[in-house]
Amino acid sequence: MSAAHILVVDDEPDIRDLVKEILEDEGYEVSTAENGATAREARRARRPDLVLLDIWMPDIDGISLLKEWAEGDGLPCPVIMMSGHGTVETAVEATRLGAYDFIEKPLSMAKLLLTVERALEADKLRRENIGLRRQARPVAEPVGRSDTVQKLKAQAQRIALHEAPVLITGEPGTGKEIYARFIHASSPRKAGPFIDVGVGSIARENSALELFGSEAGDKVHYGRLEQASGGTLFLDELADMAPETQAKLAGALENGSFLRIGGKEPVQVNVRVIAASHRDLETEVHAGRLREDLYYHLNVLPMRLPPLREHCEDVPELLTYYVNFFVDQEGLPYRNFTMAARNRLRNYGWPGNIRELKNLVQRLLILGGEEEITLEEVEAAISHVQPNRARDIGHIPLDLPLREAREQFERNYLLQQFKECDGNVARLAEKVGMERTNLYRKLRALGIDPKRAPEDE
Structure with a gap:
């Protein structure tokens, strides 16, 4: 992997060169700019992972440049402000605009390196947290023996x-x-x-x-x-x-x-x-x-990747993993699958694969009352899934062109999911993993009115 790319913006050549040399010694990749115009061009040419930005420059001050970059999409990376004549008001304004930190000149190189390291780590954690919130399966590695x-x-x-x-x-x-x-x-x-x-x-x-x-x-x-x-x-x-x-x-x-x-x-x-x-x-x-x-x-x-039915011996471990996940991450009550229930699910066909197993575990934890998940409960859950799937797929003639068949499947699929979400578009978007604006567009393209109850379609 390439090292973090840092853009150093300062109108003093000695400071630029010194900071560049020290950062490169620490393994970073460094670009420099002597004023606002060259900083803009450097940022256009390549997205930096961090910017060290001087406040006082001949063509534009760093606060104005920070404000310019913060507009629209927001700052693309952490920005650390540098100044030899800073004030409390300036530091407050920089922080308000999204700067990570404010350090004074003459620069303490030890403090600079520590601030850079912390800023990059904080940005990495921020991105990871966004990713974890977005993904439905925060699994560190594939589960199964x-x-x-x-x-x-x-x-x-x-x-x-x-x-x-x-x-x-x-x-x-x-x-x-x-x-x-x-x-x-x-x-x-x-x-x-x-x-x-x-x-x-x-x-x-x-x-x-x-x-x-x-x-x-x-x-x-x-x-x-x-x-x-x-x-x-x-x-x-x-x-x-x-x-x-x-x-x-x-x-x-x-x-x-x-x-x-x-x-x-x-x-x-x-x-x-x-x-x-x-x-x-x-x-x-x-x-x-x-x-x-x-x-x-x-x-x-x-x-x-093979379907789950081709390695069904992993089903018990997957069941245990997702029970623990929903208990730890979502605070759902702990329930244990009986041996008979585990054996039934081990021999189930899993047409929806691991995603279906995960959703089944979540549903059983939410809807069940007793600590044990019984065979009868599992039979009821999977019998509820199978007829819907067979009915929806069976409605699609197999002699259609692939694109038309796919559109019919998408319509049947979204109608069924819409019913299960009680006509709630926000819940539907979350369930099917689509951004709401794109989902509205998809529903209209398939002739589904988002304002009408799905039973009316």
């Missing part, structure tokens, strides 16, 4: 040592993001960010903006590709990406650089890309829905 899981973990650890792109495939709910995070955590890039992009949850017309960012004048919006700099970019459901964005991503992987929307100068790529899909991507390529060059760029290190 079967030969299947042990071989997959060993494969993931071998893959982690290399920089080449990874393509993870498997049925929905098999844990593709879990393995992507495990690869990242086992790699030399583990100290860098892990940025996950649910391609299907981004409106197709906004996908290039979200991924590559934009610039207009001095205003720069960093896309997910730059946010993942030095770390890993995880693209979930690759086949849902808009064709124009596919072309731009293929070009970025080929050339090692890309243009932001509205940009004129190339930005270097420094990420490890892991993509995932539950679809047969070769079929998507042959059907013209996925670019062949993008597929081959990403399919360097393929990894297939």
